[in-house]
Amino acid sequence: MTTIGVIGGGQLGRMLALAGIPLGFRFVFLDPSKEACARHLGEHICAAYDDIDALNKLAQHCDIITFEFENAPAESVAHVSALRPAFPRANALQTARDRLNEKNLFQQLGIPTPVFANIESQTDLDNAVKTIGLPAVLKTRTLGYDGKGQKVLRNNTDVVNAFNELGNVPCLLEGFINFNGEVSLIAARNKNGETAFYPLVHNEHRDGILRYSAPSENHPQQALAEDYALRVMQAIDYVGVMAFEFFEVENGLIANEIAPRVHNSGHWSIEGAQCSQFENHLRAITGLPLGSTAVCEHSVMLNLIGSIPAGAEILTIDGAHLHDYDKAFVPGRKVGHLTLRHANKTQLAASVAAAQTLIGSS
């Protein structure tokens, strides 16, 4: 029996466990929150991420360690990695948690990115704006998510105090991309170097938070995206599922960011793919063969932000699969998602419309 330790016990850890328990895996979660929503699916070590005793306990109780999020302290990652096999490896977390490392890696591998500059002061910013021009986006190098830690600079007034507004922390200034759309690629690579790629996913954000994801059919840039992803995964000998976010532009893709973990834009795969991103992550880190990433019927994922409509309403929608994360309702917080799956695309569209009406009014 293999026991998997997960740093982080939120919804991603919860869904990893829901995918892994049928494979016979057991789970232990390290999460400082008493309310960590994965806690019902395994042992919960309720302690800070840098608590050495807790990290030792996690290693003692587990055979393999993985990460639900890339912002685990580097020292904690190094500590547990010395005690147990841990995937993704420290180098992947190190790359993904800092936008500068990420962009440098893209550049080094010949993957298009927005023009960028490292910003460690307002002076750096003022100088970079002269080169990159406006509009541009200032982003904190670390700890940004769901649109947090970002500021669009449209004119010189926006620039004046921007570095201070983002907290006087290291930032990246990125040239503004006039994109046609946003897509992500969920990729998996196992310990033997075997890889698998899901279809490119169309994503729609609102207020910086993902709202809508749907796998594409025969996306013209599928092969290009897989090529970029393969370069990154091979360069860092990556093991696990990795998400790549791209801007769609005329005749190509521009890499935005990577996440060294299962990703919100891959949640549709639980029902919509033969083998979900969660199962494939677990297969990858435990050295099992990867599962098929082929789609199963047609599907769309909608995030449930802040609250969840009543089950009696939402479950009447044809093809609705509810994922309630068992988290307290807080405005702007991801508390669940809904996957709509159908063999028939017209019926799927009707279900999506019905769900959006319900979610919009909730």
Next chain:
Amino acid sequence: MTTIGVIGGGQLGRMLALAGIPLGFRFVFLDPSKEACARHLGEHICAAYDDIDALNKLAQHCDIITFEFENAPAESVAHVSALRPAFPRANALQTARDRLNEKNLFQQLGIPTPVFANIESQTDLDNAVKTIGLPAVLKTRTLGYDGKGQKVLRNNTDVVNAFNELGNVPCLLEGFINFNGEVSLIAARNKNGETAFYPLVHNEHRDGILRYSAPSENHPQQALAEDYALRVMQAIDYVGVMAFEFFEVENGLIANEIAPRVHNSGHWSIEGAQCSQFENHLRAITGLPLGSTAVCEHSVMLNLIGSIPAGAEILTIDGAHLHDYDKAFVPGRKVGHLTLRHANKTQLAASVAAAQTLIGSS
């Protein structure tokens, strides 16, 4: 947040929880075994089924109670039913746990059954054999499963000591049915009387244990089976999922037995139906609308008896979904199942053949 108490913490409880946690439900299992395999998915009250303190605790910790198996003591069912809503209701368990009650109900509702006689002594048996003839099947009225508690009587020598051989307990003698095949119907009925039926499932047993289940396509007796199931569920105001086992005979179906719970022959529905039998049972007992029972692609379920082949082998099979129950390997014990799902029937057949080879040699 609704917490569901389950009497029994085996693989059925485990799969109920795996289906219910995404709906936001929490689970508590009452099971006397320290190794109850559902224990990783919720609170485990480790106590005997007739332990009143444990039953009180279960009721205190739960909003709704359900049953993983029909052999919970009648007094325990009555006790918890007085404290919390409990589905299926005591009358359904009472009917299903005794083959005589079951057969009487079928007869009363005009549902064909084998001829049968109640047997409480060897004399009863000798007399019944004169009327029913041989071959016939002697079955204990209660506690039989997976072919246990049964004896086929082919000639008078088999009859001589049969009542004693089955333990001197009340039995039913049933006329032998020369059937063409065995099918089951998984049906659901919710608190509002809404019903849903999965396609009839073809089942194959070996040594009394289910080995193979596959949903049928346009089975000619689908409507008949649904009519029989509806009669039973309406007659006892049933709430939850119920399984009906039938013998297929020329131009009809003969009812064999019912199970007032999710059923092994419905496990394919986790991947193979839009909404699984586990989710529909939970929807039914919590008063939610039932989910679609339409199939999703094509699927076959194979039981894993005694042991499970290595993941590295079994997971290379295209379309394989492993369900490892996390139970100790014991010869003859159900320790997992495998669902093979494919959009393409030819590929499905190839995957089934590959899996059967692997299981056969494991």
